[in-house]
Amino acid sequence: MKAVAERNGEGYVPDGRKSLVWHGEVADALIVTARIAGGSEIGLFMVPRNAKGVTTTGYPTMDGLRAADVALDGVKVAADGLIEGGLSALQHGFDHGIAALCAEASGAMERLIEITAEYLRTRQQFGKPLGAFQALQHRMADMLIQKELGLSMAYVAAQALDEPDPRERTRRIAAAKVTVAKAGRYVGQQAVQLHGGMGMTDELDVGDYFKRLTMFDPLFGDSDYQMSRYEEAAAQ
Numbered sequence: 001m002k003a004v005a006e007r008n009g010e011g012y013v014p015d016g017r018k019s020l021v022w023h024g025e026v027a028d029a030l031i032v033t034a035r036i037a038g039g040s041e042i043g044l045f046m047v048p049r050n051a052k053g054v055t056t057t058g059y060p061t062m063d064g065l066r067a068a069d070v071a072l073d074g075v076k077v078a079a080d081g082l083i084e085g086g087l088s089a090l091q092h093g094f095d096h097g098i099a100a101l102c103a104e105a106s107g108a109m110e111r112l113i114e115i116t117a118e119y120l121r122t123r124q125q126f127g128k129p130l131g132a133f134q135a136l137q138h139r140m141a142d143m144l145i146q147k148e149l150g151l152s153m154a155y156v157a158a159q160a161l162d163e164p165d166p167r168e169r170t171r172r173i174a175a176a177k178v179t180v181a182k183a184g185r186y187v188g189q190q191a192v193q194l195h196g197g198m199g200m201t202d203e204l205d206v207g208d209y210f211k212r213l214t215m216f217d218p219l220f221g222d223s224d225y226q227m228s229r230y231e232e233a234a235a236q
Contacts, residue, residue: 003034003072005043010079012036014045014072020218024049024068025058031083032072033090044083044090051075063215064208095173098220099161102154102180105216108209109147109184112191115206116140119195130194139194143187150183167233174230178223184213 003016014034024030032045047054053075058068083089117140120131130136153176160172188210192199199206217223 001033001035001042003032004037005034005045005077006037008076012043012045012077012079012082014047014075014077016072018070018072020061021056021068021070023066024070025056025066030054030070032070042087042090044086045077046081046083047072047075047077051077061215063212065215094220095161095169098173098177099154099157101216101219102150102157102176105180105184105213106147106151106154108213109143109150109187112187112206112209112213113140113143113147115204115209116143116191116194119198136194139190143190146183146186150180150187153179153183167236170233171230174226174233177221177226178230181217181223184216188213 003014003018005012005014007013012034014032016034018024018030018032021027021030027049030047030049032047034043034045035041036043049056053073055071055073056068057071058066061067085092117131120136120140121129123130125133131140156172157176157180160169160176163169163172191206192210195204195206198204199210201207221229
């Protein structure tokens with residue numbers, strides 16, 4: 001947390017930089033996290049995107065969506081712009097975001113398996129469908145196993161949102177994020193490979209799903225970060 005918010009009368013002046021802000025260049029307002037100067041408290045501030053001192057630099061992400069880097073230079077926020085709850089509210093939002101992403105990734109994996117199975121049934125090689133070759137059947141079976149594992153952990157993440165123990169909730173959410181990321185990467189890579197050269201073209205949906213699953217890992221904390229969260233929660 002490098003952004004800092006200085007007190008300014010009854011309001012605040014957050015200053016700092018934020019990276020990979022989803023659709024930040026078109027948002028009406030930004031929820032900005034910053035450490036309140038003079039202490040360790042983390043504040044959440046509602047900042048209008050068109051406020052003086054806010055600069056957004058947009059760019060495409062690999063999955064075809066948009067993100068932005070946001071610079072805050074002397075932005076003035078009124079006292080009512082401070083969102084109550086601070087760090088706990090931020091973590092609450094992250095947990096719900098991770099659970100939603102796990103559900104999305106599970107659906108993407110299922111669709112990739114459907115697309116790949118249909119391709120193997122119709123693509124002919126050596127006078128027979130590719131799906132007739134046992135080695136490719138084994139790879140499809142492995143994809144299905146990983147998808148089911150990811151789907152199970154997506155349910156774990158959803159159920160964890162109602163867990164009253166914050167340590168247990170963190171442990172389950174972090175485990176789901178790591179497991180689904182690994183499963184999604186495997187299913188996506190296998191789907192592209194089983195399509196051969198066609199899997200690398202923009203004309204097929206398989207590449208779009210693979211790119212989206214690849215972006216799953218860095219969103220809301222990558223696997224290394226989630227593993228550290230899991231270890232901390234398990235050790236307490």
